[in-house]
Amino acid sequence: MTNSVALPEVRALTLWQPWASAMAYGTKRIENRRWATDYRGWVLIHAGLTLDRQAYDLPLARPFLKRPQPRGAIVAVSRLVDCHENDGYCTLWSTPGQWHWEFTDLRTLARPLPWPGARGLWTPTPQLIASVREVIAHA
Template identity: 45%
Template sequence: MRGLTIRQPWAAAITYADKRVENRTWPTSYQGPVLIHASRTMDRRHGPMVAAVVRGLQLDVGAVLAVARIIACHEDDGECTPWSLPGHFHHVLDEVTALPLPIPWVGAQGLWAPPAALMERVRQQLSPETASHVLREGQ
């Protein structure tokens, strides 16, 4: 299991809209469950681009918002989705499940390892079926 810290409004676009590619300057070979964590800072450069998508939503910061799965990572191959940025690595997400309540937490750069205490708080908010399906390792 890993965590991925993402600036708002992008974390909300993943959690509550259809953004299924996270653009990064670095690749990953990791495939598996990931916590979607909203950083404490906002991306004010590109925020207006998604304003219509996230309008009316609470843009929580410094909190885990969802669980998902990274299913692939590839170099820019053109626009694989409207959310893709040229010249970036596209971390492809699937099975995004919003948590009913954001969990305040401090994230980190890169893919980080969530401690057991955080994972227990995440599992408490998921049905047993969702937890066993989305949080499964190695697939």
């Protein structure tokens, strides 16, 4: 996230664990949602307080269940570049019947930044954006 990113262009998305960790510390670059968005741009990746219990049954999630999982914190920044219906060609992280949100340019924060999340694609406060920029600048 560069200083040229305008504040209104930044959004945030809360993911349940271990999916936030899979994105921040792993190879997950597709987020599956029941709804689409026209937004494209920088997104703060927020690790929610909720743990997806179904993840214990999924081989892709197991490595992230063995490590500490930050909760209630911003863990990464990424660029949302596309949102499309299931096309059968995405990645192992794609779920059939869901909208696939494609992320690139991921930057993991050097330390999780505690912050309450919200539902949907939410607008972070200028204070939160400034705090994220500070953490990235001192990485």
